[in-house]
Amino acid sequence: MKRMFSEVEMCRDVAIPAKQLKKGHSPPHQQILTRLLQDLLHEKACREHGFYLAITALKSIGNINSTTDDDNPQADDVLTFPVSFTCRTFLPARGNIMVGTVMKVLFNGPNGAAPAVLISSGPLRYAYLSYLKMPDYHFVPPNSEEEEEPCFQKDDHTKIAVGVVVRFVVLGRRFKVSPEKRRTDVYVLASVEGDDTLGPVSLTGCDRPYM
Secondary structure, three states, X not given: OOOOEEEEEEEEEEEEEHHHHXXXXXXXXXXXXXXXXXXXXXXXXXXXXXXXXXXXXXEEEOOOEEEOOOOOOOOOOEEEEEEEXXXXXXXXXXOOEEEEEEEEEEOOOHHHOXXXXXXXXXXXXXXXXXXXXXXXXXXXXXXXXXXXXXXXXXOOOOEEOOOOEEEEEEEEEEEEEEHHHOEEEEEEEEEOOOOOOOEEOOOOOOOOOOO
């Protein structure tokens, strides 16, 4: 089974305005690392490695490449540094077991699909768990008189509801890429059927992976 957490070596070009490297600013390597972290935070993830969690080592910073915007002579020069580093990443795969917190109960899924819940786990914002993948549970609609929220419940009154921590298996994943924003997100399909260890659990501490 594929591991969810990896440590990979990556190379990036980090661009910094030349004026930021003038006297009085922080050392160049500190600015380069800060900008690299900002870029990874904005991109969030990639198809090959999944979510970026942390830079674990800065291996090398290459020679400066200076560029100027020919269409705007008044624009500041931009200095580009090729940077090599190692990064801890997180990418769920089919068969992986995960633990997350129910963030929302859906009366109807996307495009009129069956009722479901959305589970958040660490950097993963949405794991979609359809009621079809929790066959021992039945949907309980909201009760306004008793101010009860909608949930899924078994005959023994075990509930899957907002705030409940759930252990689930990954059935599949998909990527949402926004080219204009240079941003990638990852979503998974979840299931709690076929294994008695899956479903609501009682945990102490945080369900988010170490970052």
